[in-house]
Every structure is written in structure tokens, then in C-alpha cells.
Amino acid sequence: MLKIKNLHASVDNKSILKGINLEVKAGEVHAIMGPNGSGKSTLASVIAGKEEYEVTKGEILLDSENIDELAPEERAHKGIFMSFQYPVEIPGVSVTNFIKTAINENRKAKGLGDMPANEMLKLIREKADLLEIDRKFLSRSLNEGFSGGEKKRNEIFQMAMLDPKLAILDETDSGLDIDALRIVANGVNKLKSENNAVIIITHYQRLLDYIVPDFVHVLHNGKIVKSGTKELAHELEAKGYDWIKEEVKA
Numbered sequence: 001m002l003k004i005k006n007l008h009a010s011v012d013n014k015s016i017l018k019g020i021n022l023e024v025k026a027g028e029v030h031a032i033m034g035p036n037g038s039g040k041s042t043l044a045s046v047i048a049g050k051e052e053y054e055v056t057k058g059e060i061l062l063d064s065e066n067i068d069e070l071a072p073e074e075r076a077h078k079g080i081f082m083s084f085q086y087p088v089e090i091p092g093v094s095v096t097n098f099i100k101t102a103i104n105e106n107r108k109a110k111g112l113g114d115m116p117a118n119e120m121l122k123l124i125r126e127k128a129d130l131l132e133i134d135r136k137f138l139s140r141s142l143n144e145g146f147s148g149g150e151k152k153r154n155e156i157f158q159m160a161m162l163d164p165k166l167a168i169l170d171e172t173d174s175g176l177d178i179d180a181l182r183i184v185a186n187g188v189n190k191l192k193s194e195n196n197a198v199i200i201i202t203h204y205q206r207l208l209d210y211i212v213p214d215f216v217h218v219l220h221n222g223k224i225v226k227s228g229t230k231e232l233a234h235e236l237e238a239k240g241y242d243w244i245k246e247e248v249k250a
């Protein structure tokens with residue numbers, strides 16, 4: 001599904017990613033871990049196509065198609081979802097109205113008309129029930145006064161509704177209390193299937209107590225320095241990131 005080959009990327013002429021190789025197949029959950037500043041969020045942003053990041057070498061293939069030149073919206077239409085894609089507060093626009101618009105934009109890009117209202121309503125109910133989201137939450141203004149957990153709930157709801165091929169969840173450290181962790185983990189566990197893939201980025205091993213990744217990669221200084229299974233996350237928890245840094249030096 002996703003193939004990243006020798007990816008180098010920079011921001012403001014500063015080189016951040018220095019040769020990333022990664023293959024993610026349908027049905028897989030990959031965790032990307034690593035110390036602060038190692039380039040995790042940059043990798044997520046580059047895959048999603050954020051404009052301030054420049055790919056200087058290598059390529060990103062989605063279903064064998066090079067997506068380097070595509071705008072973020074075009075990548076979204078091809079099925080790439082990134083969390084915090086829509087972090088803005090929009091007073092007067094509800095959680096539901098926002099996602100309705102996003103879904104219809106997606107359909108438009110595929111040459112389809114708006115989703116019929118009854119079908120949309122059915123889908124919203126189905127996903128809200130699956131994720132145990134309260135109906136009242138759906139009518140709240142987008143992100144306005146949302147707690148950390150509510151932001152996560154919204155994010156996972158968006159993911160459920162858009163049903164992406166590849167979801168990239170950048171779990172930045174702040175605001176990830178145990179409640180928020182569980183919401184993300186339950187969401188991922190319920191939404192993963194044989195047809196989609198998830199890349200979950202986290203600084204903390206704790207999230208991986210709830211989501212069991214098929215592969216764990218450790219990013220350090222813009223490179224994947226170690227890959228393994230969930231055991232690697234446990235090893236990291238026990239030994240800390242300094243262990244990786246020492247290994248890299250050796």
C-alpha cells in the first residue's frame with residue numbers, strides 16, 4: 001500500500017529526514033517511536049503532503065503510484081487520513097456538519113454527487129454507535145472547548161466516517177491522558193481491517209499497551225535505526241531511548 005524509499009526531506013533548508021525506508025501493507029498497524037525531535041511528525045507531514053516540507057530525495061508510493069507531487073487534498077482523496085488535519089475551532093459548525101462536508105468533497109473529487117441525506121444519517125449513526133459516541137457530542141461546535149479526550153473522539157469519528165486506506169495518527173505527547181489513549185486505541189482497534197493500514201506515531205510506549213502494532217520502528221535523527229515487533233516497544237520502555245542512541249554510536 002505505502003512504500004517509502006530513501007526519503008530525504010527538509011524544512012527551511014534544514015535537513016530533517018535522512019533516508020527513510022518503510023513499507024506498510026494493507027491490514028498492518030505500524031508504530032513509529034523515537035525521542036523528541038527525531039522527525040516523527042515531519043515524516044507524518046511529508047506523507048500527508050504538507051507544503052512547508054520539501055522532499056529532496058527518494059519517493060513515496062501509494063499503491064505503486066508516486067504521490068510526491070500531489071497536494072494534501074488530493075492525497076486525502078486517495079485515502080490518506082492524518083490526524084490533526086482539521087484542528088481548527090469552528091464555532092457554529094457541528095462535528096456532523098463538518099464531516100458531511102468532508103465526505104461530500106471527497107465524493108466530488110471522485111465525480112460523485114452528494115451522499116443522500118438518509119444514507120449519511122445512517123452512516124453517522126452506525127459509526128457513532130460503533131465508537132460509543134454520544135449523539136449530543138455530534139451536534140457540538142467543532143473543537144470549541146473540546147477536552148483532550150473529546151478532540152481524540154472527534155478525530156477517530158472523522159477517521160471512521162472517511163474510512164481511509166491509510167490513517168496516520170500523530171499522537172503528540174500533550175493531552176494524552178488515559179481516557180484519550182483509550183479512545184484512540186479503541187478506535188484504531190475497531191476500525192482496522194484487512195483493507196486499511198494505520199501508522200501510529202507516539203513518543204510513549206503506553207499507547208501500545210492498548211494497540212498492538214504489527215511492527216515498531218524507532219526513528220532517530222531522521223532515520224529508522226531499528227525495526228521490530230511489539231517486543232521492541234517493551235524493550236524501549238525498559239531501556240529508554242538512550243539505549244538506541246548508544247547503539248547507533250557504536
Ligand SMILES: Nc1ncnc2c1ncn2[C@@H]1O[C@H](COP(=O)(O)OP(=O)(O)O)[C@@H](O)[C@H]1O
Pocket residue numbers: 011012016034035036037038039040041042043052
Ligand atoms: N516547520 C518547521 N520549521 C522548522 N523546523 C522544524 C519544523 N518542523 C520540524 N522542525 C524541526 O525538525 C526536527 C524534527 O521535528 P519533529 O518532526 O517535530 O520531531 P518529533 O515529532 O519526532 O518530535 C526538529 O529539530 C524540529 O525543530
Ligand SMILES: [Mg+2]
Pocket residue numbers: 040041042172
Ligand atoms: Mg512530533
